Structures are given as C-alpha cells and as structure tokens.
Amino acid sequence: MMKSKFTGVQRRNLTGWLFLLPATILIFAMSFYPMVQALLLSFQTGVGNNLQWGGLSNYKRLLEDTVFTTSIKNNFFYLIIQVPVMLVLALILASLLNKKDLKCKGLFRTAIFLPCCTALVSYSIIFKTLFSYDGYVNTVLLNLGLIDSRINWLGQTGTAKIIIIIALIWRWTGYNMVFYLAGLQNIDDSLYEAARIDGAGPIKTFFSITVPLLRPTILLTTIMSINGTLQLFDESVNLTNGGPANSTLTMSHYIFKTSFEYNSQFGYAAAMSYVIFILVAILSFIQMKVGDKR
C-alpha cells in the first residue's frame, strides 16, 4: 500500500525529515519563538508588565546610554586580550600534549581539561575568595615579602579586569585545547616525518604544518570564544558584581540588571540583547569570510 504512495526517494526524504522533526520542533519552540518574541518586546517600552509600543525608541535610547557603552567597551577589552592569549596557549598546550614520546599524557590532558568541569559560578566564587582582601593570594604575597600591604585586587579597575581575564583563561583554555587535540589527531604523521627529513625544526613545523591544517578548528574555537566572551555573565556578576564603578560590567550583566535589579524594563533589555545578537552575527560572519578559504 505504501509503495504506491511514495517513491523510494520520497520515502528516504520523509524518513530524514522525521528524524529531524523532534530537534527542529525543539529549536523552534525553545530558541526561535523566544527570539521573535524578544524582537517584538524590544519595540516596547515601560516598567514591569505595563508595556506600550515604542517603535525604535529603545534602540535610540541605547545610543545615549553611557553605562551600556561602558559595558560594550569592557566586553571588547576582554575579547581582544583574552581570546588570543587563550587560543595561543591552548594551541601550544595541544601540540605539546600531542607529542608521541610524552609520558603521563592522559594525566596532563585531564588536568588541563578539568577546569571546564567546574561550574561557572563555583569557580568564580573560588577566584573571588582567592583574590579577596583577606584572601589567600594577598596572604601569600605578603608573607613572601613581595607586597608591603594587602592589595584590593577586585576593588581596583585595572586589577579587577586582569583577574577576570586570568579566571577566564584558567576556565576555558583546556576546553579549546581539546578541540585542537582532536584536530591534531587528523593530521597525518607522514607530513611531520617528511618535514623532519627536509630539515624543518619544531617551530617551522608548527607554523607550516600544524597551524594551516588546524585552520578549521581554529576558526571554530575563535567563533565560539568570541560568542562566549560577548555573552559573559557569571564572572562579571560573581567575581566583581560589575564594579568598581562599572569597570568590569559586561553587556549581559547590564541586561540582567535592567531586567531584574532595577525597576524592570524588559523592552529595553530585549533591545540590548539584540545588539549582542547582531554583534555576534557580524563578528562570526567576518571570521568565516576571513578564516575559511576553502
């Protein structure tokens, strides 16, 4: 009976669609529908539930919002400093750990990947405890005689930013390293052998073989890291609560504040989310154009 209705190709297509259906429905319900709702919300103004149609007024307002500008600057500060440092570090670690003659490889790999298993909030709190005024770092430095008086690490603009960056690198380097390790497994050993025979040193090999062949993985990790950094939230909230003087406040944290700490302006918060969305889209697009030459 079925045979008469569908040809073989149609049936195969149908099976494919059936497999896709659950995931598609979920993505539509959990991601796309809220996204459309958020877009509509971003055109409304008002406090709490009393929302009126405001057109583009939220977006106009964004241009004058000095706090939002500060938060964008902070995000890009993290992005420009942290992402390259982290990715280079991950790449170096990955190629070191990929060496055939290295002992205890599993141990090292696990140790470097382990931070990724820590919940974002927990590790933020641990870093905060470490760097607090009466904390471990101050005590150690003081006892070693490296500093004369305790430093308020998280209470000063410069140091607070640096600590967030250190925390991010600690948390995410291992994660990116795993991608590189996986990528490295796909590179044929004969290439390295050939290079060795031709007299290329380890640095030359790294730049002429490893990096070019890992390009797709590097692209992937860069996009993911940029995306993650632009949406940074936990560290800003838990480590510094955005302070001092908003100098570590991230965009997502400001959105949270506008929605839940201040008299909630969900429309305005939604407009800010869309700015992040557009920023991520643009940056990813540029990355793909520049990075993917195939």
Add this chain to the structure above:
Amino acid sequence: MKKKLISVLLAAAMAVSVTACGGDANGTTATEPAGETAGSTESADAAGDAGSADGQTLTVWCWDAFNMDAMKEAARIYQQDHPDVTIDVQETLSADIQTLVQTYAMSGELDALPDIFLMDDQVFAKYLQNYPEVFADLTDSGINFGDFAPSKVANSVADGKNYGIPYDSNTVIACYRTDYLEQAGYTIEDMTDITWDEFITIGEDVKEKTGMPMLTNVQGEPDLLNMILQSAGISVFDEEGKISLVGNDGLKEAMNVYMELVEKGLLQEQTDWSGYQGSINNGTVVGTINGSWICSTIMSTDQGEQAGNWAVTNMPKLNDYAGATNYSAQGGSTWAISSTCSNYDLAVDFFNTTWAGSTEFYDNILVGLGAIGTYLPAADSEAYNEASDYFGGEAIYAKIVSYGSNIPTINKGIYWTEEKNALGVALSNVLSGAADLDAAIEEAQSTVEFTVGQ
C-alpha cells in the same frame, strides 16, 4: 560547507549553554548558611510548585536562618491549636524572591508563588507598584495594623490599602568590640552621641594602636552612605519620588565623610556580603554600623572570645549639618500574602494568631533569636529588658527600641536600587581619582534619570 554548518550549530549550542548557565547565578549570593535550621519541612526546591491541594499547608519563602527560625517558631505556636496545619518554610534568598516574584508576575504564572513570602522593605514599594497583582489585599483581613510601628506599616501601603504585615526592626545601631577599643584606651561611652569628625579622630587612633579598620562595607553598595543620609534627614528623592542628587549639599557632606573614612583606612571596603560578614566574625574589624538585625550576624561567629566583648550604641551624626541625628534606618522586611494563596483565611488567621497577635511569640523570637519585631504591644514586654550576655550584659533590645522613635523620615522612592548603584559608582570614581565630587554626583544624577526614563 558542512564544517561551516557544524561550526554554526556548535556556536549556537555554546550560546545556549552560556545563557543557560546564567540562570544559576542567583543561588550563589547566599549571605548566611542555614546551618542550624534543622527540620524536615525545609526544602531547597524553592521554585517548585508551592500551592497545596488540601489547603491546610501554607508555604513560606524567606531567607536567612534567623528569619526561617522565627517563622518556624510562629508555626510551632499556631500548631498548638491547629495540629493539622503545616507551615512549610522554604529557604529562598531575598534576591531570588525578588527575581521569582517578578518572573511569575511577568509570565502570569502567579500560581507558582508560595502562600506567604518575605520581602525586603527597600524594594517592597517598588514591587507593589510594578506588580500589584502579586499581593493579596489585607486591609479588611482583620489584622490590626495599628499595632505596628506606623513608619513600618506605611512601607507596604498603596492607595490606602494594606498589603504587608511588618516584621523586623530596621533601627540602625553601631556595634563595637570593646576589647579592641580598650586596647586603644577608649570605652563605648566615647563612641556614644559623637559626630563623624570625632569618630574619625578616635578611629585613626584605634587604627594606629590595633591596626584594625573601624568599619567594613560592601564595595559599590554604599549602605553606610544611605544610613548617614537618613540620619541627617537628607532625601535623595524629592516629594514626587524623583531623584535629586545635584545641588544636594547634605549628600555632598555625607559623601565627603564616607570618602574620608575610606581614604584614612577606617572603612575597609569588602568585595561582597560574605567578606563583610567575615570581617565581623573573624574579628578583623573593630565594629559595624547597620540595622539592628546585624546582631544575629555578630552572634554567629565561631570565635568564642567575642562573646561579651561587643557593645551597642548609636551611630555618629553628620557633624554640624542642620537636622543631623545619631539615628537611622536600614533594611528590615515585611511579610506578604500572595494573591494566589491557597487558603487566604488560614493565612490571615495564622498571622492574627502569631505575628499580629501574640506577644508571647515576639518574646520567644527576641530571646531565642535576637529578632526585634515592630509589633508595638510586645514592646512593653519584660523580655526587652533582659540583659544580653553577648553584648556585655546590657539590655540592648530596650536600647534599640528607644532609638527607633528618633529616626528622621526622608522621601523614599521606588528607584532605590538605581540610586544605590549610581552613588556606588560615583564614590568609586571619586576615590580612584577618575572624577571630582561634583562631576561624579552630576553623572550619578544623569545615570539614574536615564535609567528610570523610558
């Protein structure tokens, strides 16, 4: 192309996971471990379905071991006559209650609210104005609001209707370690009825001799500044609730005092609330100035030697500023019954029997927990005159109650969080040398105006 697709999908997955992780940030601002609050009714699953089918269970959200124990004591008293009623006290942090109430109100899922919840006085008015549908009207419930301190009741009134049952006192007290003061040659009398200038002189001397700062504070959250402001009757909002920082001489003077304290190392800024609590409990600070509810924090130390070495007095006043007093208010909270309460009559009867009708109950929580209510009939109780061994054998509760009537009233708005944040930024900027005081105040004013504008 395939790789591109995968990378996009992975990027999307990453985005989702990052956002998802944001949600659990709320649970981390725990200010006090609920250590001693044993009991099977306790449940961490605050977001769970709070309603009950039989109507004989009342679910309560509140924070801190101190508040939870007070509620459990009320439950114990009520259950003596109503053995079949269960009061399910669920620990929910103040910030979480605010977020949850807001989320449920926005989504219209009011059924998910508990029957009763505690709300911080500083945000009660804001929630009442923005989400009136959350609160049950208690005006004709039979609860006698005349039995509570009027300033406290006023906080939960909108359009002449009552929406809250006042709970703890917000009278500000200054607590000092007498053993530290002694080391520097001072007594608690030297700290009583003084001005901030005198405080700074003494503080510098104490710091020199003990190496300890006089006070600590959570950085970026200048609660102390707001206490100084109210002590001198300085409003940062005008009568219509609009922010008024620029040209506010009192504010400038108060900020100068605050910054002098920080610059001279007398006020050590801590990164968060647990750092603040830690400084008190670990004995790395001479004293603290806060709402009288801070007594329970002071007593929660594991350093036995602190017992008996604390003393309570009034806070310093703003020098020769007209209207300056030694009294102020900070914090405090109020109970609310939710509009979707499973059994409104039961909840009202529960409150009428305990929180709004039992002096025995207030005596118990005062003696047992150090909780000072605002229920006026309880103020004549003998329990208030009981000496507290922890605070050098003094009857501190009677003292705190006597402070209460001297607190100046100021205009308060619903934009308290915005104001506190903006002033925190202003203070940080001036202290770090990034701006001068006038420019910082101007910036704070425009930030608040911008934030509340639409």
